[in-house]
Amino acid sequence: MVELTETGIDGLDGILGGGIVRDSTTLISGNPGAGKSVFGLQYIYSGVESFEEDGIYLSFEENAEDLRQAAESIGFENWQEHVESGAIRVFDKRELLRENDFSSSLEIILDDLQDSRYERLVLDSLTMFQLFFEDERERRTYLLKLTDILRENGLTTVMTNEQGTVFPETDIGLENFLTDGNIFLLQTPTESGVNRYVWVAKMRKQDIDTDIFPMELAQGGIQVHQNASAFSMLGEGESPI
Numbered sequence: 001m002v003e004l005t006e007t008g009i010d011g012l013d014g015i016l017g018g019g020i021v022r023d024s025t026t027l028i029s030g031n032p033g034a035g036k037s038v039f040g041l042q043y044i045y046s047g048v049e050s051f052e053e054d055g056i057y058l059s060f061e062e063n064a065e066d067l068r069q070a071a072e073s074i075g076f077e078n079w080q081e082h083v084e085s086g087a088i089r090v091f092d093k094r095e096l097l098r099e100n101d102f103s104s105s106l107e108i109i110l111d112d113l114q115d116s117r118y119e120r121l122v123l124d125s126l127t128m129f130q131l132f133f134e135d136e137r138e139r140r141t142y143l144l145k146l147t148d149i150l151r152e153n154g155l156t157t158v159m160t161n162e163q164g165t166v167f168p169e170t171d172i173g174l175e176n177f178l179t180d181g182n183i184f185l186l187q188t189p190t191e192s193g194v195n196r197y198v199w200v201a202k203m204r205k206q207d208i209d210t211d212i213f214p215m216e217l218a219q220g221g222i223q224v225h226q227n228a229s230a231f232s233m234l235g236e237g238e239s240p241i
């Protein structure tokens with residue numbers, strides 16, 4: 001039996017067959033504004049609020065104050081309290097980008113990665129993290145090294161990735177193969193706003209539902225509608241991809 005970690009994202013854990021595999025790394029891909037960062041915040045926040053699992057949030061994109069505002073604006077009102085108590089350990093871009101090579105950056109976070117207090121980790125985003133490296137080979141080596149370190153330290157990890165939905169004719173990023181799970185967040189513009197969808201494309205060791213499900217991103221965070229009838233949200237002649 002594989003052990004699972006519930007994401008705490010409403011409706012998603014059912015699609016995943018219970019959650020994501022413990023100690024694995026899952027990639028959350030999507031275009032700008034698709035909800036990747038909210039996904040990461042929600043995963044860490046609900047870990048603390050609902051599952052007694054403390055988490056580490058690494059952001060190469062924002063500073064700690066921006067993260068606090070983003071979390072509070074979406075309704076994760078105890079975010080800062082958890083940061084202050086140490087239940088959520090934030091490393092923001094100021095800390096992570098102080099060094100200009102991966103090994104030195106890793107030194108900064110290593111103590112906390114090895115601290116058995118933490119069970120969840122978010123890296124937002126892998127796209128920025130990869131800027132540390134000059135070529136694909138180096139990138140691949142370090143991504144594998146990092147995912148090994150995370151696994152060895154019992155961290156169930158979510159990494160965000162700036163990438164649209166994969167079409168057969170498009171290059172599939174190497175990171176999709178190197179991670180245990182792939183979830184895509186999709187959005188299509190409508191007259192009144194945007195329709196959002198989630199697609200779990202891969203989850204090693206798990207029997208997943210690979211349909212595309214509608215989701216909402218609003219106060220309280222992301223909510224996935226598992227009921228296929230919610231597909232009526234999709235307008236005539238409109239494609240979710």
Ligand SMILES: Nc1ncnc2c1ncn2[C@@H]1O[C@H](COP(=O)(O)OP(=O)(O)OP(=O)(O)O)[C@@H](O)[C@H]1O
Binds near residue numbers: 031073075
């Ligand atoms: N408090 C909120 N209430 C309602 N919707 C929100 C709220 N906060 C964010 N959103 C929605 O979520 C979207 C951004 O989500 P998020 O920052 O997670 O995107 P992202 O995929 O991380 O984008 P990027 O690639 O630019 O980092 C916003 O464009 C907005 O539509």
Ligand SMILES: [Mg+2]
Binds near residue numbers: 036061124
């Ligand atoms: Mg983001």
